[in-house]
Amino acid sequence: MSLQLPDSGAPTGPDGRRHAPSADRNAEAILAVLRAEAPTGRLLEIASGTGQHAARFAAAFPALLWQPSDLDPENLVSIEAWRRTAAAPNLLAPIALDAARPGWPERYPSEAVLIVNLLHLIPDEDAASVLAQSASALTAGGTLFLYGPFLRDGRPGSDGDADFDASLRAQDPRLGLKDRAWVEAQLLAAGLRPRVVEMPAHNLMFVARRA
Numbered sequence: 001m002s003l004q005l006p007d008s009g010a011p012t013g014p015d016g017r018r019h020a021p022s023a024d025r026n027a028e029a030i031l032a033v034l035r036a037e038a039p040t041g042r043l044l045e046i047a048s049g050t051g052q053h054a055a056r057f058a059a060a061f062p063a064l065l066w067q068p069s070d071l072d073p074e075n076l077v078s079i080e081a082w083r084r085t086a087a088a089p090n091l092l093a094p095i096a097l098d099a100a101r102p103g104w105p106e107r108y109p110s111e112a113v114l115i116v117n118l119l120h121l122i123p124d125e126d127a128a129s130v131l132a133q134s135a136s137a138l139t140a141g142g143t144l145f146l147y148g149p150f151l152r153d154g155r156p157g158s159d160g161d162a163d164f165d166a167s168l169r170a171q172d173p174r175l176g177l178k179d180r181a182w183v184e185a186q187l188l189a190a191g192l193r194p195r196v197v198e199m200p201a202h203n204l205m206f207v208a209r210r211a
Helices: 021-025 027-037 052-060 073-085 124-137 159-171 180-189
Strands: 041-046 064-070 110-116 138-149 192-198 203-210
Touching (some): 027 052, 052 073, 064 073, 180 203
Parallel strands (some): 110 138
């Protein structure tokens, strides 16, 4: 089923590149956390979407090998188009990756994993698998960065989040914002030590390190 989302990214040209305004709005806040916390080495970005973040973030971290990925073929086209326009030789070609399916972590060991605005778009069992697999992909001392809107004690952080959550659940009752406590429990069970950073527009960033 194709979800109706408020900001999925409009085409910007014949090369297949798409532009999502939300990726511009949240980029600086995410970058601030990455600048303070990101290790060196390889970073795997899961569900890279339009590819805007990959192009912008890779350019900001020239010593970090940036691996974008996605499951949607149209997204892969857009990510590659953004890669070609980016002044970032450390930005790798995107890979097709279903992060909820077991078996991929041994192929993509990474010092960091970044997940932006994904968990609310997939069922709980898939979200749990994505977090567990991502934790397994981390090298010793690696860090998982998880950003998006989340519930707090079962309640949305704003009226806008409540409307967004209701819209997702109306399209598919298995979808919707995940609760902060549920996410923390998943990360702890995966062997990570999470802490939460409050972000603009009622979003959260989980910074979860492997011992």
